[in-house]
Amino acid sequence: MEIKYEYSRKRSEFGRPCSFSDLLAEVTVDIPPDPSLADDFIPQDPVDFGVQEGPVLAMHEVNTERAQVSIRGVNHVEGGWPKHVDPKNPELTSRYREEVEREEVYTKTVQRLGSVVEHYIRQNNTIDIYEEYFEEEEEEEEEEEHPSAKTINVIRDPNNPRRMATHLSWHPDGNRAVAVAYCSLDFQDSRKDLNSDSYVWDLEKPYAPELTLKPSSPVVTLEYNSKDWHHVLGGCYNGQIVYWDTRKGGLPMEMTPVEFSHRDPVYGACWLPSRTGTECFSGSTDGQVLWWDIRKMSQPSERLVLDITRQDQLKDALGAISLDFAPILPTKFLVGTEQGIIISCNRDAKTPPEKIANIFRSHIGAVYRVTRNPFFPKVFLSVGDWTARIWTEELMDSSSIMETKYHSSYLLNVCWSPVKPAVFFTARSDGVLDIWDFLFHQKEPSLSLKVSNDPLLSLCSQDNGRIVGCGTRMGNVSLLEISPGLCTIRKNEKTLTSTMFEREARREKVLQDKYKERLLREQERLRAQPEEQEDPLQTFQQARADFLSSIKAERRRR
Secondary structure, X not given: OXXXXXXXXXXXXXXXXXXXXXXXXXXXXXXXXXXXXXXXXXXXXXXXXXXXXXXXXXXXOOOOOOOOOOOOOOOOOOOOOOXXXXXXXXXXXXXXXXXXXXXXXXXXXXXXXXXXXXXXXXXXXXXXXXXXXXXXXXXXXXXXXXXXXXXXXXXXXXXXXXXXXXXXXXXXXXXXXXXXEEEOOOOOOOOOOOOOOEEEEEOOEOOOXXXXXXXXXXXXXXXXXXXXXXXXXXXXXXXOEEEEXXXXXXXXXXXXXXXXXXXXXXXXXXXOOOOOOOEEEEEEOOOEEEEEEOOEOOOOOEEEEOOOOOOOOHHHXXXXXXXXXXXXXXXXXXXXXXXXXXXXXXXXXXXXXXXXXXXXXXXXXXXXXXXXXXOOOOEEEEEEOOEEEEEEOOOOOOOOOEEOOOOOOOEEEEEEOOOOXXXXXXXXXXXXXXXXXXXXXOXXXXXXXXXXXXXXXXXEEOOOOOEEEEEEOOOOEEEEEEOHHHOOOOOOHHHXXXXXXXXXXXXXXXXXXXHHHHHHHHHHHHHHOOOOOOOHHHHHHHXXXXXXXXXXXXXXXX
């Protein structure tokens, strides 16, 4: 039996909207509390509540559109000639030009445009729209900025085991790439799985090398050719010189024969500013500097033995561990040796002994880097032991004109700022990069930055001075962006730096002259006095007492 109940309603009332009206509030139900029920409730103790306080996370993936860049050339030719006139034919062009100049329209047009152009030229000469009216205020604001630097990228050696990043070289075309030489300089490192490749890294794609350079022996140094950007020069660990053409891949184009190459690792290789752009020279710890032409690398074109006794004997030669060449001085170059001596050489000298022009006894131990100032070529900077020192070629056989303080760790590399004449960077064995500005601070660096826990071996700055690359012992290359105050030259900064160098050079010359005078007086006094027999035991005891007293004083100071 089906139960059914039907509701009936008029069709006019079906679907009619509700009609609400305002009424006063009224109580429909009121349940008063009952105190007698409170005894029946049992409190629960403890009470557990679950609370979720984690942040709500979501994973998003974004694939940005990348602009495909291609290199194209545009050939600009002379245009505007009629079709029947060949612009390469001087007779036709001169004849057509004479016909046009005879026309009355040409004369009127030149007269009309001449007055308009003259008006604008006078206007430009009257008002300089690019004039800066508040340069002094801008400089004051820049001076208030504190020196700073930040790491913008880190390039890592893709191989295991890791090797040292021994040298960096920036691409001459806008520093768009950097060539990094990877090599292990540990004594008798006989690891069989050690890779010998070096790499060229594109800064826009730092996760994979743009080009892999495959030498026969690990490369210690790499240098781009400033005239031909596609040529890269390398000095190998086995003493060979090799060069690549980056357009043709990572295999070497040519290399020097082993029997005519260096006998030790090549620590320095530089391109020469020749007409052809194919000449270079190299230095090694075997005591030789060799000149090469990449068009004929079967043997060196010239040879220099670094014998400071000027006997041209290879057995007495000093090992070259750093090399510097400035294009502004095309015949001169500097060599830093393992024995702590800097040799200034002149290639134009007639005989090999005369090519060793000056000798500077600089550091205790190896001179890891020597480099000329880009603004004042006669002033150069060296680094070794625990200090960095500034020298001038105007003072022969003298000490440095300026130097940094002694650090607790070794200094392994140095480079000048290419835009500020008094700013330079030093790399230390404790992984700290120091930025010095001798125009403002000479006792302490303007900025010290802990780059890595490993020693910093290589150092190179871009042409604009804004980005500095630091290579570490573990093969990491850190790219640091320097604050504008340390890479923007100020008004009269070059003049002030020149005055500072000249003042320190005069001071050093005065001290040198006084030292010589005192030495002569001491010799005359010894000649006047009768000879006295010196007791060697007493001298030894006095030296021992002085040494122990200095040790105790140092302990008390610490």
